[in-house]
Amino acid sequence: MKDPVTISTGITYDRDSIEKWIFTHKNKTCPLTKQNLLTNPELTPNIILRRLIQSWCTIHAVERLPTPKPPVTEPQLQILLNDAVSQKAQIKTLQKLKSIASQNQTNKRIMETFGVHEFLASLIVEKSLEASSASLEDSRKVCNEALSILHSLQLSESSLQTLNNGEFIDSLTHVMKSSYESKAYSIMLLKSILELADPSLSINLKPNFFSELAQTLIGQVSEKGTKATLKILITTCRWGRNRIKAVESGAVPILIDLLLDCTDKQACEMTIMLLDLLCQCAEGRASLLQHGAGLAIISKKILRVSHVASERAVGVLYSISRFCASPGILMEMLKIGVVAKLGLVLQVDCGGKTKERAREMLRSHARAWRNSSCVPNNLISSYPS
Secondary structure: OOOEEEOOOOOEEEHHHHHHHHHHOOOOEOOOOOOEOOOOOOOEEOHHHHHHHHHHHHHOOOOOOOOOOOOOOHHHHHHHHHHOOOHHHHHHHHHHHHHHHHHOHHHHHHHHHHOHHHHHHHHHHHHHHHHOOOOOHHHHHHHHHHHHHHHHOOOOHHHHHHOOOHHHHHHHHHHOOOOHHHHHHHHHHHHHHHOOOOHHHHHOOOHHHHHHHHHHHHHOOOHHHHHHHHHHHHHHOOOHHHHHHHHHOOHHHHHHHHHHHOOOHHHHHHHHHHHHHHOOOHHHHHHHHHOOOHHHHHHHHOOOOOHHHHHHHHHHHHHHHHHOOOHHHHHHHHHOOHHHHHHHHOOOOOOHHHHHHHHHHHHHOHHHHOOOOOOOHHHHOOOOO
């Protein structure tokens, strides 16, 4: 125990541990007594216990724990923000804010309550367009530092909603072009913001937003970043207008290539789920069929990942067979094993909706597939002569 603090239930914990319990993991009860805590629980320093710990360290020749710094105060933050006038002063202010935020969760909460996140967001909006120019290195540095601090604050939902506007999302889209680190931070922030966004904001996202996300999937910033990007696209592509924008950005072939090499279960599920959404528009279906491995990889993933992935993959095939069932496409589905996989779906334990769609596809295209050895025997009698 380095910095003992007492909470409202009278129990003393180490500051870092109890702050993670309450603020990072969002728990609302005392770990020991299970009593409910206040919305903004006070963490009172236990000075007597801290001195006893320090005395014990001295007596037993153990490195003495330093006295922790007191939490930052709102007047101190106000002075820092007031000093951020010029660009050089802004860089110094951001460095100090970064140091304050890194000390403990209490400082982060105070910074959020005081509105530091709004100050950081305004800097990002102001500097993002300048940062896209290679000649303005200081603007890029201000933007990247502000973004780093904003990400580290781990903002609450109420604070994220204050950043929920088109101007800030456009700025994050610009910042994604500047550096690997900024791209990662922007993606994580966008994921958190758009999960809480009003539908009117999500519907009006610009085409370059989807283009940048597509480039992120190509670059694969990190496993976490890839999953966050997929989540953003799933969230925003619930609306038809955004599906078309995503397809026009080249998302479908990128997703198919991603699926070809994907071994992570969750990433596979999310990729197939997104392809299912995009194939609900004509442009998405056409893009999938243009890719040589599109139908094959979708069929391959059925019954190999999870029930969710199988349902969504059958959903992709259902969209193709319903709207794009030309003789050539039907023969391709037969040759690459799609029909065999649909027959297998009917024989194994999977979701009722998945089986129903598979059955409907087999019946709808009975004439084209009747002579195939892949057709299940129990369905042949129902096929037309």
